Amino acid sequence: MKKILGTVAFLNILFATSAQNISGTVTDKNNSPLNGSTVIVSTKNFRQSRLTNESGSFNFSNLDPSLKYKLVIEYVGKQTFDTITTAQQNTMLNIILDEAAAYLEPLEVRAVRASDKAPFTKTNISKDEIAKINLGQDLPFILNQTPSVTTTTDAGNGVGYTGIRIRGTDATRINVTLNGIPFNDAESLGSFFVDLPDFVSSANSIQIQRGVGTSTNGSGAFGGTINISTNEVNKKAYAESDNSFGSFNTWKNTIRLGSGLLGNHFTLDARLSRITSDGYINRASSKLTSFYTSAAYIGNKNSLRLNIFSGKEKTYQAWNGVPQDSLKTNRRYNSAGTEKPGSPYNNETDNYTQKHYQLFYDHSFSSKLKFNTAFFLVRGKGYYEEYKAGENLGDYGLSDTVVTDLIRQRWLDNYFYGQILSLQYKTQNDELTIGGSWNIYDGKHYGKITWSEAKVPNDYRYYNLPARKTDENIYVKWMHSINTKWNTFADVQYRYVMHNMQGFEDNHNLFIKRKFNFINPKAGINYSYNGWNAYLSYALAHKEPNRDDFEASLQQQPTAETLHDFEAAIERKKNKYNLSATFYYMLYKNQLVQTGQINDVGSYTRINVPNSYRAGVELQGGVAINSWLNAGGNITFSSNKIKRFTEYIDDWDNGGQKAVEHSNTNISFSPNTIAAATVTFIPLKNMQLNFVSKYVGKQYMDNAQNENRKLNDYFTEDFRLNYTLYKRLFNQIDFIVAVNNIFNKLYEPNGYTYPYMYDGGLINDNYYYPAAGTNFMIGLNIKL
CATH class of the missing domain: 2.40.170.20 (TonB-dependent receptor, beta-barrel domain)
Structure with missing residues (x-):
């Protein structure tokens, strides 16, 4: 704990430098923020990406004001936004994404997940976030940095049989669904991720709800749900x-x-x-x-x-x-x-x-x-x-x-x-x-x-x-x-x-x-x-x-x-x-x-x-x-x-x-x-x-x-x-x-x-x- 507090204290005294920015908000046609939109700024030899926060906001700082940047914004079920812009005057953009014409949002997922405005405790993990840490360890270790999570490993290195607890509750009390379909073992009620090795490499997103959460399919959720x-x-x-x-x-x-x-x-x-x-x-x-x-x-x-x-x-x-x-x-x-x-x-x-x-x-x-x-x-x-x-x-x-x-x-x-x-x-x-x-x-x-x-x-x-x-x-x-x-x-x-x-x-x-x-x-x-x-x-x-x-x-x-x-x-x-x-x-x-x-x-x-x-x-x-x-x-x-x-x-x-x-x-x-x-x-x-x-x-x-x-x-x-x-x-x-x-x-x-x-x-x-x-x-x- 002393090491954590020391790190935080060090960060709080650092001086924040000013820079030319490209920032803005991303909303739908009803002016609702689109949390988790992927925003990419790039040139021929440069590329950075961000995810919008729950207010739909994004920010890129320390950009070269003499360059033109390609700005691409993507969100599931929406049309991709694509434009050329600069950072000469701390560019601020307000972007509205329209519905994609030939796409139906995965309703089976939306039915059991908590939306941004639902009054439940949740954490969303994107595909990009998964890719940065996915080196072969099982799903519990991918989720290890999320709040109130502890993990276990029989073999000692996160490969093979692993376990997860949320708020101290074990896997038999954590409801797991794959595209809204129950995954927990019907009798033991546990989730054996070793049975689907590297499944996270096919995942586009993961949502963890802590506590009971919204109604879902399968066994009862007493510690949380993982969708x-x-x-x-x-x-x-x-x-x-x-x-x-x-x-x-x-x-x-x-x-x-x-x-x-x-x-x-x-x-x-x-x-x-x-x-x-x-x-x-x-x-x-x-x-x-x-x-x-x-x-x-x-x-x-x-x-x-x-x-x-x-x-x-x-x-x-x-x-x-x-x-x-x-x-x-x-x-x-x-x-x-x-x-x-x-x-x-x-x-x-x-x-x-x-x-x-x-x-x-x-x-x-x-x-x-x-x-x-x-x-x-x-x-x-x-x-x-x-x-x-x-x-x-x-x-x-x-x-x-x-x-x-x-x-x-x-x-x-x-x-x-x-x-x-x-x-x-x-x-x-x-x-x-x-x-x-x-x-x-x-x-x-x-x-x-x-x-x-x-x-x-x-x-x-x-x-x-x-x-x-x-x-x-x-x-x-x-x-x-x-x-x-x-x-x-x-x-x-x-x-x-x-x-x-x-x-x-x-x-x-x-x-x-x-x-x-x-x-x-x-x-x-x-x-x-x-x-x-x-x-x-x-x-x-x-x-x-x-x-x-x-x-x-x-x-x-x-x-x-x-x-x-x-x-x-x-x-x-x-x-x-x-x-x-x-x-x-x-x-x-x-x-x-x-x-x-x-x-x-x-x-x-x-x-x-x-x-x-x-x-x-x-x-x-x-x-x-x-x-x-x-x-x-x-x-x-x-x-x-x-x-x-x-x-x-x-x-x-x-x-x-x-x-x-x-x-x-x-x-x-x-x-x-x-x-x-x-x-x-x-x-x-x-x-x-x-x-x-x-x-x-x-x-x-x-x-x-x-x-x-x-x-x-x-x-x-x-x-x-x-x-x-x-x-x-x-x-x-x-x-x-x-x-x-x-x-x-x-x-x-x-x-x-x-x-x-x-x-x-x-x-x-x-x-x-x-x-x-x-x-x-x-x-x-x-x-x-």
Whole structure:
């Protein structure tokens, strides 16, 4: 924290130099600012780009007044603006972009995203911003600098299995959609980005909503929503190659091709990716491949788009963690595969293939009324393999007198399919959206013994457990402009969920059938004037338990979780700076948390606790000090508490469990402080030097707030260099150099704990997932 504050203090005393400028605002025909417009100023040997802020403003300073500059402005769904101008008299432009004639905005995305004037907490990330940091690490690390975000990595270097938390809430409470289509696993409710490696290379934009946010499709959002859009039209033909190499023998190779808009109606886009890495943790290797294709017809009133994309991952398991006593002596230790005598088993791997099919149809009845629908199918199949020593075959439904070494595979074989749709009516003062979705998950869980020292039937299946889940929702959203300053928002959703699970891995005869009915209202008000923006909102959300929570008898079944989310914010945005403060209070009823209790079917499952909350403030700011120096950052201060719960600790001395009462304890993995900052120097035209800082306060690995079961706080700094050459052999060449953790901080962003009573005392058995020390990546991206 001292380093962050010192950097900010240094920047505040720097002298801002004067310069010739080209600046202005970009609006639509209703005089509404177009936030996120791409503005490009260029000459033959010079090019700079900016994104307009929420007031639609942009500014280019320190320009040569003797030159003529080409000014190009682009915004999705609008006609491109193109002109020649100068900076002789600090040129100020007010530009209105008209609707594109042969284009329908991706309505499936607009239906679930929060608009600029919606009273919800959000961050938008553009394609250009993604490209500057996309060197092969998974999506959570692309989002790492956004407010209230913490990330985890099993392999230690951000490749392979990774995780994300927003405001301390884990991935099972973060709703993720791809073009408005649900991505979360239907049963675990988590999002496994490793199944779609390098998907961000096909993303045109990403929106993160923190808190409940607006109604969306799929699982309930308790910590946030992440919406990834790939359906924007690339009007110009392109061919691009992205390649990077770095520490731990990490490679990324990506090829992207696009036809542009053919005959004013057709487009075709494609991507092929390959990522490999040995990982920081021993044997934590990753072999990841993926492809993406999209073909579209775009008319004046209709559009049809087909997306087909897939990912295949093979990762050596690194999910056991490193024992606490090994952190100082061998922090890269991996116990996976070590049950095999001699050298570790070489195929202790996770293997999964996921294929996505998305078909979209949009229709414009008029300039005010538009309709969209999409059908989708996700096909997933894969397994993880383990060498197990000294297994009793009685646990596998065979002879209980035989103990043997064996190799087993645990399989998932599933189909996930459904439909989304929305009808949107928009006038100058009102925007009404009626939407919803239905989806069905059909999955099989089964286990196989593929080899054994003792004789077993060939490809013997020791369990075979089907599961089915139905999820339906409908929502209505209404945004109303009272006048040019005030907007109101109302949103209500009905959601129906049904689970039908015919057995669990450790309880084959436990059949569970549960139904849930949720009503989720939301409302808020927004004020915008002269660069000021403020809003106040309330949202109610419910979420069903995940698959593991149901592994209990009918008498101990969990109830659904409820969240009341209150948000208030104020922000100020000008050409040279921006400041904002967001206050939130998230009150949980019946939140499911780990207590250590073993239920009546012998499983450690989460238990509903009556009252818990998260309360905090998110501060953000940025300043353009002069033409060659700018800085930005965010910091979150929060309190995250469970008001009362009972912890259960296994008693190995006397048998059973010991109960310990707790009150007002910190929620696990919820740091009280999260901060991020970036300082950008522009020493040369087309070159950026970025110093990136991240601070995460201490976190407890369970809910007892025990100082012996925690993750220490950590502060890391990264360095990035971006340099672009234009019209040199190729149309554009981007050089990227990233040095991560430049001060070689040894830290652990994730872990787990198992406390128990033994020999009259409390033993805390802790395991950690260490992050890599200093490491690097070098990228070379070419646009033909």
